[in-house]
Amino acid sequence: MGISIGLMLVAGIVLLGVLLVIWGIGVYNRLVKERELVRNAMGQIAAQIESRWDALKSLIEATRQYAGHEADTFKSVTEARSRVTSQSTVADVEQDNQLFGRAMANINAVAEAYPDLKASSVYQQSMGAVDKYENQVRQSRMVYNDTVTKYxxxxxxxxxxxxxxxxxxxxxxxxxxxxxxxxTPSWNA
Structure with missing residues (x-):
């Protein structure tokens, strides 16, 4: 009878150990899943930022027709920027946003100096695209923050x-x- 109680005790401890390992694996997998969702959300931000910079390049080309020197300066800014990826940090995105904001401020200054530029359809379409992607970046940041909250x-x-x-x-x-x-950005103001 002593052996059966000892055997039951050992079986209970082994069962408890197995349950703890299964629980630990489940929690670990959930953490990995949530961390990957955070990375995916950053990847979505990166994709929107890349599209926003592409729209800015269209603006630079429109600006080139009116003010060649300034357009070359803007182009060097876009080439010097770092690429945001799914592995980027919030600080990387914020640094990219600052660079983008400076480039947009410079383009707006040129547009003010050249009213024909501001009135051109290419400029207006490009500004519309910049606004669209800027709003998508903002929405992607909100999704990212929600995902980070859960994680x-x-x-x-x-x-x-x-x-x-x-x-x-x-x-x-x-x-x-x-x-x-x-x-809300007012690039068209």
Missing amino acids: NRTIQQVPSNIIAGIFNFSQERYFENSPEKAE
Whole structure:
């Protein structure tokens, strides 16, 4: 009878160990899935930013017809920028946004100096495309923040925080609202 109680105790401990391993694997897989969703959301931002820069290149070409020197300066800015990818950080995107904002401010200044440029259909269509992609970047950032919220919550909650700590899952940074980002861009103003 002593052997059967000991055997049942060992079986219970083994079963508990197996259940803990299965639970740990499930939590780990959920953390990996949520981290990949965060990376995917950053990839969506990267795609929208790339399209936004492509639209800016169209603006530069329109500007070239009116002010060749300024257009060459804008082109060098677009070539010097770093590429945002799914592996980029929030800081990388913010740095890219600052560069894009400076380029747009310069283009707006040129457009003010050349009213014919501002009135041209190529300029207006390109500005419309920039606005469209700027709005898509904004929406993608909101999706990213929502995805990061879910991921960060999961790695902080008990008991999944144990697995997150063991496998070095760390919190992701949010995009924060700044006065410039709170305003809808008014490139056509």
